[in-house]
Amino acid sequence: MQISRRKFVGLAATSSLIPLALSNGLSKNISVKVNQASENSFEPWIEIDAAALRYNAKKIAALSGNRQILAVIKNNAYGLGTVEIAKILNDFPEIMGFAVVKTEACIKIREAGITKPVLLMALANDKDEYDLVSQDIQLSIYTDDAQKRMEKLASKLQKPINVHLYLDTGMSRMGMPYHRAYPWIQTLAASKSVDIVGTFMGFTEEPDFDKEQLKRFTDLAEKAAKDGISLGKLHAASSNAVYHFPESHLDFVRPGIALYGAYPSYAEEESKKGQLKPAYSLKTRVVRVEKLRVGDSVSYGRNYIAKKPTWVATLPIGHSDGYPRESVAGAKVLIGNEVFPVIGAVSASHAILEIGDEKKVEIGDIAQLVGPDHPEVHPNAVAQAAGVSVYDILMHMNKEFPKVLV
Numbered sequence: 231m232q233i234s235r236r237k238f239v240g241l242a243a244t245s246s247l248i249p250l251a252l253s254n255g256l257s258k259n260i261s262v263k264v265n266q267a268s269e270n271s272f273e274p275w276i277e278i279d280a281a282a283l284r285y286n287a288k289k290i291a292a293l294s295g296n297r298q299i300l301a302v303i304k305n306n307a308y309g310l311g312t313v314e315i316a317k318i319l320n321d322f323p324e325i326m327g328f329a330v331v332k333t334e335a336c337i338k339i340r341e342a343g344i345t346k347p348v349l350l351m352a353l354a355n356d357k358d359e360y361d362l363v364s365q366d367i368q369l370s371i372y373t374d375d376a377q378k379r380m381e382k383l384a385s386k387l388q389k390p391i392n393v394h395l396y397l398d399t400g401m402s403r404m405g406m407p408y409h410r411a412y413p414w415i416q417t418l419a420a421s422k423s424v425d426i427v428g429t430f431m432g433f434t435e436e437p438d439f440d441k442e443q444l445k446r447f448t449d450l451a452e453k454a455a456k457d458g459i460s461l462g463k464l465h466a467a468s469s470n471a472v473y474h475f476p477e478s479h480l481d482f483v484r485p486g487i488a489l490y491g492a493y494p495s496y497a498e499e500e501s502k503k504g505q506l507k508p509a510y511s512l513k514t515r516v517v518r519v520e521k522l523r524v525g526d527s528v529s530y531g532r533n534y535i536a537k538k539p540t541w542v543a544t545l546p547i548g549h550s551d552g553y554p555r556e557s558v559a560g561a562k563v564l565i566g567n568e569v570f571p572v573i574g575a576v577s578a579s580h581a582i583l584e585i586g587d588e589k590k591v592e593i594g595d596i597a598q599l600v601g602p603d604h605p606e607v608h609p610n611a612v613a614q615a616a617g618v619s620v621y622d623i624l625m626h627m628n629k630e631f632p633k634v635l636v
């Protein structure tokens with residue numbers, strides 16, 4: 231099955247729904263700049279489907295009682311590109327803003343011309359905090375010295391600082407522990423230097439304990455309300471809670487992975503509750519097709535020995551690109567209309583497929599390793615086959631892969 235390179239060019243050129251930043255670099259809307267995959271490159275690229283992102287945002291809003299979405303685009307937007315994804319999501323009415331965990335991502339988002347709220351869910355140093363607040367980034371605060379630091383910052387900037395209080399209700403990861411948070415909250419609420427625009431927490435995603443965590447959170451919020459303290463908007467729900475814990479949807483929801491079309495926890499159950507569309511595909515081209523003789527072996531360690539003559543195909547993508555080593559446990563790759571199993575050890579830059587006794591693929595054929603076009607390459611299916619987290623399937627993708635909008 232030969233898919234011509236020309237077909238690929240056509241695909242990239244004709245199906246762009248969003249104006250790309252072409253040579254003139256300007257468009258009326260915020261243009262989405264992508265590094266175009268070279269038309270004849272064998273090297274891996276990522277296709278991003280804006281319509282699927284839109285579909286998922288609507289679905290998440292519907293699952294959340296039509297609440298707004300603070301889109302988590304941390305870690306290079308789960309591998310899909312911070313700026314590329316932010317620019318697409320920015321146009322959706324369901325998306326109220328963005329949350330990230332690196333200061334650099336905040337700046338990149340602002341430099342891209344995006345003006346919706348951006349929340350940094352991390353600790354920044356004094357200098358970075360100054361730059362971030364100057365760019366209208368909202369800070370998360372949780373340390374004992376938060377009030378002192380915010381007062382210093384506010385006096386430098388001559389304005390109150392917009393913050394979200396980060397509370398720890400049981401993750402023991404980030405946030406002010408809930409059991410000693412109240413006096414800290416009172417102090418901050420009394421400070422003229424601080425404008426509390428939100429208060430948030432994260433769940434352990436252990437269903438029974440999640441309920442206890444939410445209670446710890448809402449108890450504090452109720453106490454504050456009684457004392458006339460505003461904690462701003464309350465938010466807690468990541469993708470898992472969007473699906474499984476409606477009581478936690480609060481003022482808005484804060485999902486990441488579901489936006490990109492992957493199910494967070496129990497794919498089968500979740501797809502029935504609210505089906506998502508994988509919003510990206512990871513593709514590359516076949517670089518070698520050969521026939522093995524009986525007894526020929528494949529890759530390091532010779533884990534695969536041909537028992538009968540078979541065709542094999544090599545893809546120029548490996549574990550250093552984020553394609554999991556564990557794929558060999560049963561992951562498949564789509565070429566044309568058929569899926570083929572990964573065999574042998576996945577090496578740093580190569581994966582090898584068993585094609586069978588017929589030569590069904592050619593050098594240059596497009597292979598979809600992860601994507602929407604077959605159930606066996608759905609991100610959750612690849613994760614399951616490999617026995618890894620679906621978060622790894624997205625987030626470990628090589629940052630340098632070119633992004634193509636389709």
Ligand SMILES: *Cc1c(COP(=O)(O)O)cnc(C)c1O
Pocket residue numbers: 302304351431432467468469470484485486487488494
């Ligand atoms: C990553 C993250 C999210 C989003 O999680 P998903 O499971 O991808 O929906 C939300 N909140 C916090 C604090 C996070 O770190």
